[in-house]
Amino acid sequence: MKVFDHGVCWENGDLKKTSDTDTIKSGRKKTMSYKILNNHNKSKDETHLKLKFDYLTSHDITYVNIIQTARASGLKRFSIPYVLTNCHNSLNATGGTINEDDHVFALSAAKKYGGICVPAHQAVIHQYMREEMAGGGKMILGSDSHTRYGALGTMAIGEGGGELVKQLLGYTYDIDYPEVVAVVLRGKPKDFVGPMDVALTIIKEVFENKFVKNSIMEFIGDGIDNLSVEFRNGIDVMSTETTCLSTIWQTDDKVKKYLEDHGRKDDYLYMEPEEKAYYDRALEINLDEIKPMIAVPFHPSNVYSIEEFKENTEDIIQLIEKNAKEIYSSSNLEINLKKSINERGQLEVDQAVVAGCAGGSFENIAAVRDILNGKFVGSKGLTMSVYPASQPIYLDLVNKGIVSDLMKSGVTMRSAFCGPCFGAGDVPQNGGFSIRHTTRNFPNREGSKPSEGQLSYVALMDSKSIAATVVNEGVLSSAESLDFSFEEREHIYDNSSYKARVFNGFGKEDPSSELILGPNIKDWPEFQPLKRDLLVKIASFITDDVTTTDELIPSGETSSYRSNPFKLAEFTLSRKDPGYVERAKKIAETLNNKESQDFIELLEKLDFFEKNVSIKYDIDFKSLTYGSGIYANRPGDGSAREQAASSQRVLGGVANFALDYATKRYRSNLINWGIIPFIVKEIPEMNIGDYVYVPDILKAIKNNKKSIEAYIISNKVKRIILGVGNLTEVEKEILKKGSLINYYNDN
Structure with missing residues (x-):
């Protein structure tokens, strides 16, 4: 594998280093990525994108929360095709009725709001989207991190549920124009090599050094001709583990035949980069050399x-x-x-x-x-x-x-x-x-x-x-x-089973139809808006290099409770820091119990703080947001599940502190649930039970302040500088309102 850690142009089927300003400027518009993003951008600004997607998709451990959030925000109908699959909790493994209750809820929501409902055991989410929805030049947003259909010419992104809510309510997906990384495939894999072998080879090369983090991987090169479409899909879906934002592949007659065989010949679009397309970085892979x-x-x-x-x-x-x-x-x-x-x-x-x-x-x-x-x-x-x-x-x-x-x-x-x-x-x-x-x-x-x-x-x-x-x-x-x-063998596609079972109500919503809410399906609690100042008590301190969403909110049997925010929250960090939930609960209850030892300790800490800082702050509980926070070096690798953030919020969480966030989607999830994603330059000198006081946080967010002065209060007072990274105007408002739900209700 060759690694090009610099800008390159695609010329005559080869990569050439370039630093010429004019070539770079024109070359950025010659990628496949630019064309798709530009066609979906509702902003006149090509550097700050506001994207509208063609389709949305969710499965049965994400769609309940999404629809409940959208309902609380004023949802009337699904404005774009929204596919609800039942492929994660389809075994009803927990006992009781709660998994099947969610499936019944999905069908009732599809009828009421005009959705597409795929019953349990019919398809896993991404295979259904490949077979029935993905096509050339499209964009699909899914509430699952492995939402990847690049090999079919679709730029697909996996995000937390809040981003799908925005699309359902007619808002946009706002990002800065991403970097684009070329992945040039050469040669032909040996018969004993499969798509996972190629995918793992790429992941090994790029994960640790963040080579493609939050970038679009654009697959090009003559080696693609030697791969079947299913082989390409198998590589593509694993691209999520590189931490890239999305993927797109050049298409050919094999893709055309795949779509024709699936009864969708009109969804084919021939795609390839133009001559002298510019890429921020590149990989060149010889498929002949890939080993198991x-x-x-x-x-x-x-x-x-x-x-x-x-x-x-x-x-x-x-x-x-x-x-x-x-x-x-x-x-x-x-x-x-x-x-x-x-x-x-x-x-x-x-x-x-x-x-x-x-x-x-x-x-x-x-x-x-x-x-x-x-x-x-x-x-x-x-x-x-x-x-x-x-x-x-x-x-x-x-x-x-x-x-x-x-x-x-x-x-x-x-x-x-x-x-x-x-x-x-x-x-x-x-x-x-x-x-x-x-x-x-x-x-x-x-x-x-x-x-x-x-x-x-x-x-x-x-x-x-x-x-x-x-x-x-x-x-x-x-x-x-x-x-x-x-x-x-040639795979013969017969979707008779879909025709017999899948409910397609898009454009046929019935507002009079009732949602069927099982006993485990609960509404979200109220979330308070952000006040002038912020006081955070650290409820967990994690120093692992990466903290995955599985560690923030475990998978497995907990998945059955994702339609119940209160029950699910009980599992937060349970396999990483079992004491977190009780600590967070006590912090959340502190201001409501002024006779408690926790409240007395809080007053003592604030008094200690005021005696040990030269600047006098007017700390007033009426203008103070108080709650729990966690520190982790690089949290959020893995799943798109928004519950990794919402469960913290349900328990009274108000902030995360990190050196970096492993994925954009986790940071977005925090913001959508009103949790401030602070960034620190080095591992801070703080412990569980310490406090972090951030004066004038509202003003800092409003002004997109790059350096925010704060104080760690433990057995001494330590000044610390925090950042929050770039925030869009909508993200600022969401944080100020205290959650995405509040933001929509106020708008």
């Missing part, structure tokens, strides 16, 4: 070639254990992955899964069948599950005999379901090692509950090498180690 890869626990960027892993198994396992001990240092967990190494020094896995928007494609599953080819999963403890990403895929797999062949090999066939990606399906046993063609392997996912002594290890691999591992009786293996051949 593995992302070991606990991040998709923790990547080795499988060959390297097999040659250094004990050393790498030791590193994983070391990492686990650091992550779970406060938990009494047994960490012993060495037990999975056999007497020949080989790692033996316990579980294999191919699933979801990354693994569940027709080609991936057909490849598993061809590699197994009559071999058996066996009865010694290894399990294997396969989840086709949609009913149309499943139907074709049945028609071609692939399902029966897999079942005869001992593979368990599942329905379209996203659960394995976040810990609600095929959870491995405690201490088990699972290899998965899914999207993520973060800490505290896939069933890990450190506070209850439960820990699972998940590694990401391509379906081909997963099948090879199963053939080798669970010994971790690369598909390169086997002699096999693939049958030539």
Whole structure:
């Protein structure tokens, strides 16, 4: 892989360094990205974009909150096509009726407001959008971080629910014009290499150095011709793990045929960059050189070639254990992955899964069948599950005999379901090692509950090498180690199941239709507007390099409570800092209980502060916003789930402090819920229980002040300089009003 950490132009099918001002200015408008963004920009300013999307999409652990927020903000109808899928809580795994109640709510909302409702088990969210909605030159916004349809010519972005609410109410998605990074693909991958291998190779290169953070990755080059559309989709969906904003790919006759086969030939648009298109940075990848890869626990960027892993198994396992001990240092967990190494020094896995928007494609599953080819999963403890990403895929797999062949090999066939990606399906046993063609392997996912002594290890691999591992009786293996051949098959798309089940009410809203609210579906509490000054008591202090949204609000069984803000909030930081919730609750109750020890302590701290600063501040509770805050070095990697922010707000959270925010979407989520996203230049000298006083915060936000003077109050008073980064005018107003809901109600 070649890395170009400087501006380049695309000339005659090659990258050339340039610093010429005129070339750069004209070249920015010659990318595919510019054309799509410009066509969707409602602002006359090309540097500060105000985007309107063509479609929206959500699934059943995000759409309830979004619709409830929009309702509270004055929603009358869905003004653009909004697809509601039921693919995350479709197993009703918690017991009781609450998951199915959400699905019934979705259908009632689609009828009332004019939406599109995809029933449970029909499709995972992103496969439905690929098959039925995505097309050339479009933009799609989804409340799931893996909203990526670039290979079909659609620029798709995953965001928190607040950004979808804005679109539903006719407002825009406001961002500064992003940097665009070229990803040039050359050559052709070997038969034993799959899309996950290419994706992990890219993630390994760019994640740690933030090479594409908040940028658009534009895939170009003659190597694209050598990839099927499904192969491209498999790379594209994993681009989320690079922390890029979105992707777009050049299109060709293969994309044209894909859309024609899906009954949407008019959605095809030929796309490629113009000559001398300018890119801020670039990668050039030789697909011939890609090897089968593995992302070991606990991040998709923790990547080795499988060959390297097999040659250094004990050393790498030791590193994983070391990492686990650091992550779970406060938990009494047994960490012993060495037990999975056999007497020949080989790692033996316990579980294999191919699933979801990354693994569940027709080609991936057909490849598993061809590699197994009559071999058996066996009865010694290894399990294997396969989840086709949609009913149309499943139907074709049945028609071609692939399902029966897999079942005869001992593979368990599942329905379209996203659960394995976040810990609600095929959870491995405690201490088990699972290899998965899914999207993520973060800490505290896939069933890990450190506070209850439960820990699972998940590694990401391509379906081909997963099948090879199963053939080798669970010994971790690369598909390169086997002699096999693939049958030539053409995927036949038949959407009869969609026609039979999907409700499409767009443009046919019925205001008289009633929403059906199950007992777990609750409205949002009221959020108070921001006052003149801010006083924050630190309720959690986290110094990990990155804090994922899974750690801020766990996935798995908590997903069932995302339609109930109060119940869900009880899980906030539960697997990272179990004491946070009670601390935050006590802070929220302080001003309401003036006899409490907490209130007495607060008065003592304020008195101590006033005696130890040279400037006298008029601290008045009537003009003071008081609440809890957390510090984390780089919070927000991973999921788009807005509940990582809203749960803090429900508990009285008013601020985050960070060196940086891992993703734009998490920072946006904080703002939309009235939580101020402070930035500090270095890890501050503060601890849990310390206070941060920020005088004149309202004025600082109004004036977009770059340096905000504040004070840490502990056993001494320390001056600290805070920032909030660039805020749009709308973001300023949202923070001042105290939440997106308040902002819309006041407008």
